[in-house]
Amino acid sequence: MNIIKNLILGSGPAGLTAAIYSSRSNLEPVLLSGNEPGGQLTVTSLVENFPGFENGILGPELMNSMREQAINVGTKIIDDTAISVDFSKKPFVVSTERNGELYAHTIIISTGASAKWLGLEGEKRLMGKGVSGCATCDGAFFKEKVVAVVGGGDSAMEDSLFVSKFASKVYLIHRRDEFRASKIMQDRVKDNPKIEIIFNSEIKDIIGEDKVVSIDIFNNKTGETKNVPLDGVFIAIGHTPNTSIFKSSIDIDDNGYIKVHDFTKTNIAGIFAAGDVSDPKYKQAISSAGMGCIASIDSLHFLEDNNLTQ
Ligand SMILES: Cc1cc2nc3c(=O)[nH]c(=O)nc-3n(C[C@H](O)[C@H](O)[C@H](O)COP(=O)(O)OP(=O)(O)OC[C@H]3O[C@@H](n4cnc5c(N)ncnc54)[C@H](O)[C@@H]3O)c2cc1C
Structure with a gap:
């Protein structure tokens, strides 16, 4: 059985930042990009509040650069979507739409949230x-x-x-x-x-x-x-966190957000959450990226503590 050390679900700022950090920690991360590669910023135009771009940057361009950076440092990106999970088993099991089952020692859930729209x-x-x-x-x-x-x-x-x-x-x-x-x-x-x-x-x-x-x-x-x-x-009529597939496997609050403690830790050791999926309050690209970084470092510590880095 091929066991992934660090499996990342989602390719928004949280997932791709986690992937960059995990690659640079030699965790050989695998990232599932989901059905919205690049996440929410791909539907916007100018992003003026992400540091590093003196004149701002177009959302799709920013996400494309993050994806290329993640690939360049060694992330394996699979353009596929998780459809169900089993967190009661070790290694954890994630079933995908087109690539069957994936097995992982740690998982970072960064599946984001979808803004609700009027539908006009x-x-x-x-x-x-x-x-x-x-x-x-x-x-x-x-x-x-x-x-x-x-x-x-x-x-x-x-x-x-x-x-x-x-x-x-x-x-x-x-x-x-x-x-x-x-x-x-x-x-x-x-x-x-x-x-x-x-x-x-x-x-x-x-x-x-x-x-x-x-x-x-x-x-x-x-x-x-x-x-x-x-x-x-x-x-401003609300957001729906993308957590339907995790509902029976992990602690989730009344509004559907994944509950975390110490920034990114869920109730299951080895499963971390980062970005809008666990953040009903700030919902920004940079805060999501920050949480992705923390989730990656937390994954590394979990793997080290459990002698799972090899
Ligand atoms: C129109 C608009 C404009 C915005 N402008 C700004 C801005 O200027 N500055 C700013 O800081 N923030 C902005 N935001 C907010 C920002 O986009 C979000 O806070 C940020 O994208 C959240 O990042 P994330 O990685 O948590 O999730 P998301 O960007 O939501 O990405 C979620 C990812 O998870 C994947 N996914 C979902 N389900 C699955 C699954 N089952 N399996 C695998 N993958 C899955 C999706 O394909 C996607 O890649 C804007 C949001 C919107 C809607």
């Missing part, structure tokens, strides 16, 4: 051209512009407050007549003169050719639709 045609077409799923990442592009934030939870409140530092006006659009966000966050939003709250309303269309120019908002109480000119739309 204009949303997809204008992604990175005014439509964004990440206010922390893209808020600064909207200096003195008019934007909308969609959602009613703490993330939507946080995003509205963050974007209001740059934008001249923020419409906060929510489909119900009250927010589910914490009271303190709601109060901060209500006290902010740049934020206008629009309850009972849903975006029906995002309009624009090469960039967002307006949205159609449907009021689900009055049945009226109005067109609102603006420059950007931030979707």
Whole structure:
């Protein structure tokens, strides 16, 4: 049986950073890239907050460079997806879509999270051209512009407050007549003169050719639709962590995120989690990459402690 010392699931910033570190620790890592090679950054345009690029870098270009770097230092990348796992056995077993079963002494789960979207045609077409799923990442592009934030939870409140530092006006659009966000966050939003709250309303269309120019908002109480000119739309209706295949094998919180302690350790020794899959809070490329680094070093220590490095 061929046993992989360090198997990495996912090829976003967390997985590829883990792969670079594990390669340089002689762990001969194998990485499954999944059905979104490069991860979430491949659907965005300019990334201005990843250190090392004085003028920013395009998301797909950054992820391609990380992949090439991982290969150059010795990572074996398999373009395949994990479909089930058995963590009760040693070595651990991961079944894949096209390459059968893989056996590993340590596993780093870095399968990320998927942002939830409204499902509008204009949303997809204008992604990175005014439509964004990440206010922390893209808020600064909207200096003195008019934007909308969609959602009613703490993330939507946080995003509205963050974007209001740059934008001249923020419409906060929510489909119900009250927010589910914490009271303190709601109060901060209500006290902010740049934020206008629009309850009972849903975006029906995002309009624009090469960039967002307006949205159609449907009021689900009055049945009226109005067109609102603006420059950007931030979707803040939540994320779904990609953990369905791990649910019966590992500790997961109520929202589907893998529970970790000491940064990346799960409840099973030898299984680590890194990046958005275990991070409901920060959800950034650089924080994910940092966790990938930690997970790799933790894997090395586990292998050394259990005499499994040979
Ligand atoms: C539109 C948009 C713009 C963004 N802009 C920025 C920005 O400017 N700056 C910033 O710091 N952050 C930005 N982010 C957030 C950033 O992309 C994420 O925080 C980061 O990509 C998370 O990295 P990750 O490695 O944890 O997971 P992901 O990037 O989500 O990658 C997950 C990987 O896991 C793989 N995978 C999933 N399931 C399986 C499976 N069963 N088997 C094997 N592989 C699997 C996928 O194929 C994918 O490769 C943005 C996000 C979005 C959506």
